[in-house]
Amino acid sequence: MRIFSKILRQLIRYLNGMINIYKNKKRGIKFVASMTESPGRVKRIRQLWDDSGDPRDPFASVLITPLFASKNTLKIIRNWKEERGTEVYFDSGGFWVQQGKISYRDLYPALMEFYKKNQWADHYILPDNVPVSTDSPETVEKKTFETAHFSCMFFHEMPDNLKPKAIPVIQGHTYSQIYRAVSSYINLGIKYFGFGSFSTSGNNQNINQYDSNAETRLNLINEFTREYGIKIHVFGVGTPPVIWRLSLNNFFSFDSLGWMRAAGYGNIFMPLMPGKLCTHNNIFRPHISIDDFERIKRITNHKCEFCSNYNRLSKSRINRVMHNLSCILDTIDHIRKLSLEEIKKVMKITSSKYLYQEGQK
Numbered sequence: 001m002r003i004f005s006k007i008l009r010q011l012i013r014y015l016n017g018m019i020n021i022y023k024n025k026k027r028g029i030k031f032v033a034s035m036t037e038s039p040g041r042v043k044r045i046r047q048l049w050d051d052s053g054d055p056r057d058p059f060a061s062v063l064i065t066p067l068f069a070s071k072n073t074l075k076i077i078r079n080w081k082e083e084r085g086t087e088v089y090f091d092s093g094g095f096w097v098q099q100g101k102i103s104y105r106d107l108y109p110a111l112m113e114f115y116k117k118n119q120w121a122d123h124y125i126l127p128d129n130v131p132v133s134t135d136s137p138e139t140v141e142k143k144t145f146e147t148a149h150f151s152c153m154f155f156h157e158m159p160d161n162l163k164p165k166a167i168p169v170i171q172g173h174t175y176s177q178i179y180r181a182v183s184s185y186i187n188l189g190i191k192y193f194g195f196g197s198f199s200t201s202g203n204n205q206n207i208n209q210y211d212s213n214a215e216t217r218l219n220l221i222n223e224f225t226r227e228y229g230i231k232i233h234v235f236g237v238g239t240p241p242v243i244w245r246l247s248l249n250n251f252f253s254f255d256s257l258g259w260m261r262a263a264g265y266g267n268i269f270m271p272l273m274p275g276k277l278c279t280h281n282n283i284f285r286p287h288i289s290i291d292d293f294e295r296i297k298r299i300t301n302h303k304c305e306f307c308s309n310y311n312r313l314s315k316s317r318i319n320r321v322m323h324n325l326s327c328i329l330d331t332i333d334h335i336r337k338l339s340l341e342e343i344k345k346v347m348k349i350t351s352s353k354y355l356y357q358e359g360q361k
């Protein structure tokens with residue numbers, strides 16, 4: 001009898017372990033590092049990371065906007081692909097249309113020509129026309145219609161061998177706009193979609209806001225695509241708590257420049273914590289104190305070479321860039337390894353406002 005209960009206990013432990021592995025797998029999310037930067041900066045960031053001795057690879061998947069990247073940056077990324085097996089996403093440049101740097105009509109032929117000549121990437125994002133928060137409903141309708149319509153045309157015109165690598169972008173604010181995009185792309189037989197319709201802010205409407213509107217739209221996409229086994233990539237977000245929100249809803253991947261941009265503004269991430277100012281050069285804005293910084297480091301179990309000295313972190317932009325990158329990877333590791341309860345416990349301290357509508361999926 002005793003042996004029987006011992007075997008039963010072991011069996012239960014084994015099953016629990018298997019369930020945890022399954023749950024963890026399900027909650028993982030892939031980070032794609034946005035690398036449309038100058039060649040010097042791309043090289044320096046990689047070098048600093050390699051020298052740090054951290055065995056994780058934040059550049060295993062990278063996204064680059066080829067029409068707006070320098071030739072040398074493209075060359076570096078191609079080398080990474082050939083020598084290190086880096087997975088490469090070619091971004092369409094929708095962001096640059098949004099910024100008025102190129103018209104949507106000019107983007108289509110330029111991108112088609114580039115894609116035809118450069119067939120070495122793993123993923124090809126189709127051209128999109130990104131609505132911004134200041135657009136009228138009529139303009140949003142026009143842009144979202146164009147994105148769905150021209151994405152389908154673009155897909156048909158692409159070389160056949162690139163078709164399985166196409167990622168069309170869902171742009172839409174309303175139920176019918178999102179439904180139109182999703183159903184058009186499902187009809188093409190594509191299995192990997194991107195989403196990019198966030199509220200925007202900033203001087204040039206260039207900062208994506210992850211808010212309840214974004215989450216409603218993402219949930220709609222989940223609803224429309226779930227039964228087709230479609231993977232969803234989320235563009236241009238990536239503060240640590242948002243990564244957790246995305247993972248809750250089982251999104252497959254995201255790309256982010258946030259770690260670099262936040263560092264430029266003097267902000268530091270922590271695992272599962274959004275950016276907090278650490279430069280101490282503006283008395284009118286709240287900063288993270290060294291005591292809080294050390295306390296949250298302990299709570300989140302974070303350690304990296306770039307933040308071992310708070311003073312240096314506060315003074316050096318590149319140290320903040322690298323530390324923020326490390327915190328993105330830590331956040332993903334926490335999502336994979338910690339239970340939902342453990343994560344919530346940490347987030348109550350680091351970013352409680354992101355705990356709304358907990359555990360909906």
Ligand SMILES: [Zn+2]
Binds near residue numbers: 305324326
């Ligand atoms: Zn650090």
